[in-house]
Amino acid sequence: MNTIEHGPQDQTVDEFKQELRRTIDHYIDHLVVRADVASTLDAQTVAGRMIASVPLQLHPFDEAAGPFYDSAGLEKWFDISRQAIDKRVRAGKLIAAQLDGGRRVYPAWQFTPEAQVHPALLPTWRILRAHGDPWTAILWLTTPNPTLDGDSAADWLTAGRDPKPVEAAARADSARWAA
Structure with missing residues (x-):
C-alpha cells in the first residue's frame, strides 16, 4: 500500500x-x-x-x-x-x-x-470534475493559490477555512476548462 x-x-x-x-x-x-x-x-x-x-x-x-x-x-x-x-x-x-x-x-x-x-473537499472536487479530468482536479487542489494566501485549496479546506473563495476559484477555472 x-x-x-x-x-x-x-x-x-x-x-x-x-x-x-x-x-x-x-x-x-x-x-x-x-x-x-x-x-x-x-x-x-x-x-x-x-x-x-x-x-x-x-x-x-x-x-x-x-x-x-x-x-x-x-x-x-x-x-x-x-x-x-x-x-x-x-x-x-x-x-x-x-x-x-x-x-x-x-x-x-x-x-x-x-x-x-474530509467533507469540505467534496463540493470543490465535484465543481472541478464537471469539466476537468481527475488529475487536473487533484493538481488544482494541491497547487498553492495566491487567492488563498498562497495555500493550496486542499490545505485551506481541510484547515476548516471558508470554502466560498475556493469554490468561486474552482467554478471560474472549471468554466475556463469548458470553453
Whole structure:
C-alpha cells in the first residue's frame, strides 16, 4: 500500500521503524478500551490495518500531488471491498485518479484522522470534475493559490477555512476548462 505522509527526507528505514514503535507505544499506553470491547478485538487484525497505512513505495505523482493510497491499501484500511471503493468513487464521495496502467490511487490528504473523506473537499472536487479530468482536479487542489494566501485549496479546506473563495476559484477555472 502507498503512503499517508512523507517523513524527513534523510530518514533511514531503521530510524522510521524506531520512531513508529515509539509513537505506537505512546498511543497504546494512553489507550482506554473497555473490557467488553477488548474481548471482541483481534490484535493481529488491528495491527494489520494500522500497518496498511505505512508507505511501501511512492507513486510517480507523489511529489506533485501526493502522497497517495492504492486500492489494496484502502480495502485493508477501511475493511471494505474494491466494489465499495468503486461505488464511492462513482458517487463522487472519494477522490481518485487512474495511473497509466489503470490502477487507481487516492490522495492521502483527503482523509481525516478518522479515515473519512474530509467533507469540505467534496463540493470543490465535484465543481472541478464537471469539466476537468481527475488529475487536473487533484493538481488544482494541491497547487498553492495566491487567492488563498498562497495555500493550496486542499490545505485551506481541510484547515476548516471558508470554502466560498475556493469554490468561486474552482467554478471560474472549471468554466475556463469548458470553453
